[in-house]
Amino acid sequence: MVVLGKSVAVKRLVFLTALPGVLLTVSCSAGHQQVSARGEVAASESHAPVPTADGGVSFHLPLSRYSFSAEESALISQAERIVTEQCMARFHLGYESAGTDSSGRGPDRRYGITSATEAKESGYHMPRPPVRDSPRLSEREILVLMGSLHPEQGSPRKESVEVSGKRVPVPSGGCTGEASRSVLGTSQQSDAAAAAQEISLLSFKESRTDAKVVSAFKRWSVCMRKEGFDYASPLDPAEDFTEGESASVTEKRAALTDVECKEKVGLVAVWEGVESAIQEGKMKKHATELADLERAHAAQMKTVHAIIAKNSGH
Numbered sequence: 329m330v331v332l333g334k335s336v337a338v339k340r341l342v343f344l345t346a347l348p349g350v351l352l353t354v355s356c357s358a359g360h361q362q363v364s365a366r367g368e369v370a371a372s373e374s375h376a377p378v379p380t381a382d383g384g385v386s387f388h389l390p391l392s393r394y395s396f397s398a399e400e401s402a403l404i405s406q407a408e409r410i411v412t413e414q415c416m417a418r419f420h421l422g423y424e425s426a427g428t429d430s431s432g433r434g435p436d437r438r439y440g441i442t443s444a445t446e447a448k449e450s451g452y453h454m455p456r457p458p459v460r461d462s463p464r465l466s467e468r469e470i471l472v473l474m475g476s477l478h479p480e481q482g483s484p485r486k487e488s489v490e491v492s493g494k495r496v497p498v499p500s501g502g503c504t505g506e507a508s509r510s511v512l513g514t515s516q517q518s519d520a521a522a523a524a525q526e527i528s529l530l531s532f533k534e535s536r537t538d539a540k541v542v543s544a545f546k547r548w549s550v551c552m553r554k555e556g557f558d559y560a561s562p563l564d565p566a567e568d569f570t571e572g573e574s575a576s577v578t579e580k581r582a583a584l585t586d587v588e589c590k591e592k593v594g595l596v597a598v599w600e601g602v603e604s605a606i607q608e609g610k611m612k613k614h615a616t617e618l619a620d621l622e623r624a625h626a627a628q629m630k631t632v633h634a635i636i637a638k639n640s641g642h
Contacts, residue, residue: 386438388600390607391528394621400629407635408507412473414639415503419472419491423503438532439599440562442590447583451575452566475502511635512628520621523614527607535603536561544595551589557582562590 386392396404409423416423435454441447446455471477471487475498487498499506535541549560559565565586569579590596611618 386436389531389604390611391524391531394524394618394625396625396629400632403629403632403636404511407511407632410635410639411507411510412503415499415506416472419468419489419496419498419503421469421472423473437566439596440566440590441583441586442596444584444587447587448580451579451583452569453575453579471502472498473502473504475500475505511632513631520617520624523617524621527610527614531603531606531610534606535599538602538606541599541602544593544598547593548589548595551592552585555585555589557585562586562595 413423435443435446437454441452449455465473467477468489470479472489475487479502486500488495489498490496501508545561548562549558552559557565565582569575569582575583
């Protein structure tokens with residue numbers, strides 16, 4: 329029985345910013361799971377909660393309407409699990425996904441740290457997801473689940489395993505790859521995704537030079553300086569503190585001061601307002617591509633609902 333702490337995360341067009349100024353079109357293929365030489369599945373970064381359009385600064389921005397919601401992400405995970413279970417069963421192998429947080433929410437650092445709770449607990453470091461016991465898998469289980477004994481290196485050749493005396497081909501990317509293709513398809517919507525990513529990157533870049541935002545930066549900087557921290561931009565402090573494994577007392581104090589100064593000068597509200605206006609203008613110019621993206625999401629969710637309905641016992 330293969331037990332994983334997270335159902336297969338597959339390709340999702342989720343627009344988010346885990347780091348300042350970087351919009352990610354999340355493509356968390358199942359192959360991102362790491363398998364050690366001892367046959368243990370370890371949680372990789374792709375297994376942390378995936379932020380969606382339900383919380384955080386980035387998801388108040390106009391572009392967030394083209395993201396999957398937390399509820400949709402949970403349904404996607406459910407459909408992935410169903411397909412993975414069915415695939416593994418063809419090879420006479422069990423698969424069970426341990427219970428996980430399906431909220432799909434995570435830290436939003438588009439404008440730097442904005443949560444006092446995160447600042448107190450982790451400083452500028454990203455909060456770590458709960459550590460789960462890593463199940464030990466046999467080589468056969470790894471091969472069928474991931475499509476290769478070394479999934480981090482890819483699978484250049486077609487694999488097969490013996491089932492009831494016959495050689496049965498392993499799906500490309502293993503059962504996790506099959507789940508990805510079955511649930512969300514193979515279309516990358518590259519033009520639409522590229523348009524959305526360009527809007528996010530440019531709107532962030534342009535917003536930083538807007539007079540209102542620059543003024544808010546200066547007020548924030550003065551506030552920070554009064555507490556002994558000299559920075560010109562709220563995107564700068566994290567660079568000084570995130571190299572270590574954990575946050576120091578000084579880092580936590582700096583991060584909390586950062587959050588408090590942002591609130592005091594209203595920096596986030598100003599920045600969000602400016603960037604929202606910029607995004608709205610750019611979105612009008614890319615209306616066709618974004619409409620394609622919206623249709624793709626709708627089609628993908630239709631498939632997800634169909635898989636779940638057909639297997640309502642899961």
